[in-house]
Amino acid sequence: MPTPARVLLIDDDETIRLSVARSLRAEGLVVLDAPDGDTLQHDLVRFVPDLVVLDWMLPGASGIQLAGRVRTTSDAAIVMLTARDEVHDRLRGFAEGADDYVVKPFAMAELVARVTAVLRRRGRIPSVVEVADLVLDPDAAVVRRAGVTLDLTATEFRLLAFLAESRGRTLSKTQILTQVWGYDSVDPNLVEVHLSAVRRKMEAHGPRLIHTVRGLGYRMSAVAA
Template sequence: MRRVAAVFQRLFSLSRENGPVSEPARVLVVEDAETIRIAVLAALADAGYAVAGHPDGSALEEELQQFRPDLVVLDVMLPGRDGFTLLEVVRRRSEAGVVLLTARDAVSDRLRGLHSGADDYVVKPFELEELVARIGAVLRRLRRVPSVVQVADLVIDADSGVVLRGGEQIEVTATELRLLGYLAAQRGRVVSKTQILTGVWGYDDYDPNLVEVHVSALRRKLEVYGPRLLHTVRGLGYVLRADES
């Protein structure tokens, strides 16, 4: 009971201090290749993040002040100021996390980026789902992603492992907790089995039936205390929301 009370206290504190606990993390993408920039922004938006993008660093200082990103994705080889220079700007003016993108796989480049304060370093070409997963991992390390998330009457506390529905505690496994947290972070967006495999298990080459098994088990537990929240969208995937409208 003490853990449950602590969850409610944290939920109340987060709501008072920061507004809704489900407010998305903000990610700024600085990438000069338009096709890559657009694809990354779309993937991040689909994953539930608030996004902004630029082809170079000319607006970086302004965006750090106005958009106030929780994380900045920087291409190393940019026109004008390169990614390493912009990384120094971010470190001086913000507490945002930084993920560097580069076409160069040289160890010296990676070491330079990490020694300069980058939180992660991704080499092109990359899979969008991997980049999104690594951005999420950095944000969790930096505590920019709230550990307590609420969807309707469902409350998920990733730190304590407590899941509540209508005030009643639901016993879930570690995998079910990760699955719930991932679906809740999508803020009502439909996600495919492949996206879930990558986001929850870290790889997309597992049997998709693995997702079905865990979704079914989780759905049964959730529906003991209320109407359906975890919906199947035929041909597309799954979504966690209060109704199917």
């Protein structure tokens, strides 16, 4: 059985750090958290993370500086976590070796989904996602329900993949729009229209797995919300 993926989380905001650590551990990841980069070199050798989540604004060395240090001594993936969302900031982050970039304030489900997506691309967590009799393979872009392959559009696949990877969590329309359509999309009707199509295709082969949580959003679960 493969060992769980390991994440080093560095953020000086204790509330955010503990909340993110708790959410990542709930995904079965092993997490080491720290308020700054003072022990980074030691942690890279002792803990050997598969991925490092770095806040940009830190006491002492900044997250960008730490990203450069990670790249010189480790092959760990890097996810930058910051309130700096200008294009040149993003480009600088990617230039320093970041694999992804999450802007504060963020939805926890989005951060977890991005971290797991990077780890999945690295082969450190299983690619296939299963919810009851639904089997989704992001790498092959294939979805099966009760053994039947579903014919989904590219958008429907991204929507279902996000819900499946966030299974058990209630996701708002805004969270879904942000992750599936991007920050520039603002029409919540997109979610309803595409969810209706996905549900119709899924429920032709089994009971409902995507549940409406009144006033909050949607949840993927084998158990009704």
